[in-house]
Amino acid sequence: MTVAIEHPSQGATGSVKASPNGAGRYVIEAESMHVYYGDFCAVGDVDMKIPTNKITAIIGPSGCGKSTVLRCFNRMNDLISSARIEGKVLFQGQNIYDEDVDPVEVRRRIGMVFQKPNPFPKTIYENVAWGTRINGFRGDMDEMVERALRSAALWEEVKDKLQQSALGLSGGQQQRLCIARAIAVEPEIILMDEPASALDPIATLRIEDLMKELSEKYTIIVVTHNMQQAARISDFTAFFSVDDRRTGNLIEFDETEKIFTNPGQKRTEDYITGRFG
Amino acid sequence: MGQLLRTSFARELETLQTDTLMLGSMVIQALKESVEALRQRDMETARRLIKEDAVINRKRFEIEADCLRLIATQQPMAGNLRLIAAVLEISTELERIGDYAKGIGRIILLIGPEALLKPLVDIPRMCDIATNMLQQALDAFLNQDLEAARTIPLQDDEVDALYNQVHRDLIAMILEDPSLIDRTNYLLWAAHNLERAADRVTNICERIIFTVTGEFIEFDMN
Numbered sequence: 001m002t003v004a005i006e007h008p009s010q011g012a013t014g015s016v017k018a019s020p021n022g023a024g025r026y027v028i029e030a031e032s033m034h035v036y037y038g039d040f041c042a043v044g045d046v047d048m049k050i051p052t053n054k055i056t057a058i059i060g061p062s063g064c065g066k067s068t069v070l071r072c073f074n075r076m077n078d079l080i081s082s083a084r085i086e087g088k089v090l091f092q093g094q095n096i097y098d099e100d101v102d103p104v105e106v107r108r109r110i111g112m113v114f115q116k117p118n119p120f121p122k123t124i125y126e127n128v129a130w131g132t133r134i135n136g137f138r139g140d141m142d143e144m145v146e147r148a149l150r151s152a153a154l155w156e157e158v159k160d161k162l163q164q165s166a167l168g169l170s171g172g173q174q175q176r177l178c179i180a181r182a183i184a185v186e187p188e189i190i191l192m193d194e195p196a197s198a199l200d201p202i203a204t205l206r207i208e209d210l211m212k213e214l215s216e217k218y219t220i221i222v223v224t225h226n227m228q229q230a231a232r233i234s235d236f237t238a239f240f241s242v243d244d245r246r247t248g249n250l251i252e253f254d255e256t257e258k259i260f261t262n263p264g265q266k267r268t269e270d271y272i273t274g275r276f277g
Numbered sequence: 278m279g280q281l282l283r284t285s286f287a288r289e290l291e292t293l294q295t296d297t298l299m300l301g302s303m304v305i306q307a308l309k310e311s312v313e314a315l316r317q318r319d320m321e322t323a324r325r326l327i328k329e330d331a332v333i334n335r336k337r338f339e340i341e342a343d344c345l346r347l348i349a350t351q352q353p354m355a356g357n358l359r360l361i362a363a364v365l366e367i368s369t370e371l372e373r374i375g376d377y378a379k380g381i382g383r384i385i386l387l388i389g390p391e392a393l394l395k396p397l398v399d400i401p402r403m404c405d406i407a408t409n410m411l412q413q414a415l416d417a418f419l420n421q422d423l424e425a426a427r428t429i430p431l432q433d434d435e436v437d438a439l440y441n442q443v444h445r446d447l448i449a450m451i452l453e454d455p456s457l458i459d460r461t462n463y464l465l466w467a468a469h470n471l472e473r474a475a476d477r478v479t480n481i482c483e484r485i486i487f488t489v490t491g492e493f494i495e496f497d498m499n
Contacts, residue, residue, distance in 0.1 A: 005346060055391075179326055227352075227354065228352050231354070260354050260355060260358070261358060261359065261481050261491065262355065262359070262490075262491030263355055266457075269355045269356055272354040272355050273353075273355050273357050274283045274286070
């Protein structure tokens, strides 16, 4: 089917840039990406290049398709039967939606952390070990678990209770455990969907700090409702909005500093300063 | 610009602008009074202006405290952030112009009640232009008027030309009669204060441009 899609950014103010200024290399390139739920176009015509080893934040009002876009980057939308993707999502040059691409392998290389910490009802150790085990890991499992927990800034807090249930941890610890679980399988990208919104302010700052550290090794794409969080932690920010058909569109994508001090699009300015109209 | 959803924050930003305009008005008044007092050798007004500079300083600190409070509590972004950053700078510039009025007050006390070397013509003219520029800049700040902010600084050339004129006249007097060096110097200081006041109006215009466009530009009057 064909759906007429408005290009809000291609009006009087010129076209939206797919790649932000000062980005260097790109690890993901979305080309003319549309997402449909049945006949409804949830996200329209996104061209977006995600810089390597940087934190890219996706912000925008509720219903603008932020999480939908994030889920496109590791084929999580495949799990929603009515969802359909058009266009391309290139990961290191390969379209992850090509028929010969294994979505499980995509999700190993592009991990995900969700809003609500979702550890398995197993031990702390097993939570980290599980993903690598089913991926056929043959090395020193103890060493791998420790390394992942250290990378997630959780080791010191749990090293003496690795065999206890992960469900006994605090919310912030559970979320860091989920991050440890995600990085245990050595992905290249970590997608984070509101990773701190269920956490208290201190646990939130720990997660933010951790994200900064992880970005030295991984590319992080984070969806957040918290603009201050996006401003604090990200290198680049993409602003999405909805048009009158309720289709989400990329409005502006640039360096975070630019977006929050002097955005190029009036709609970005209106959103981040809390205006409407 | 759409309506700000955060109405209390919007009100606070308006108050910040109003307070800045109020500070500007106080400074214009002080500068005008200082030059009039110089013309009249009005010692009483001179003493009052010196004293009242503290009121201007206090107002500026209040504005600064409000800016910091809004940054800390409201996490302003984009245009709002630039407005607050500009107010911090503009209030400092205004406070310094206030210092020039106080400086002229001190000069008046140094000169004393005796007659001036010559009737003041250029110095009041400098004051008129500088205070007019400042009033226009305050209007441009209120209306976020980019065009005005770009053109107001052009008037600084006229102030500079008058200053050079005053400078030449006074140096000629000193050459003619070196015993006049102190009294000519006092007038030169007063003229210099006015010349600097106009420069600071130019800085204020730069900040207005920054508020509107996000660009740091510097006027080069040469």
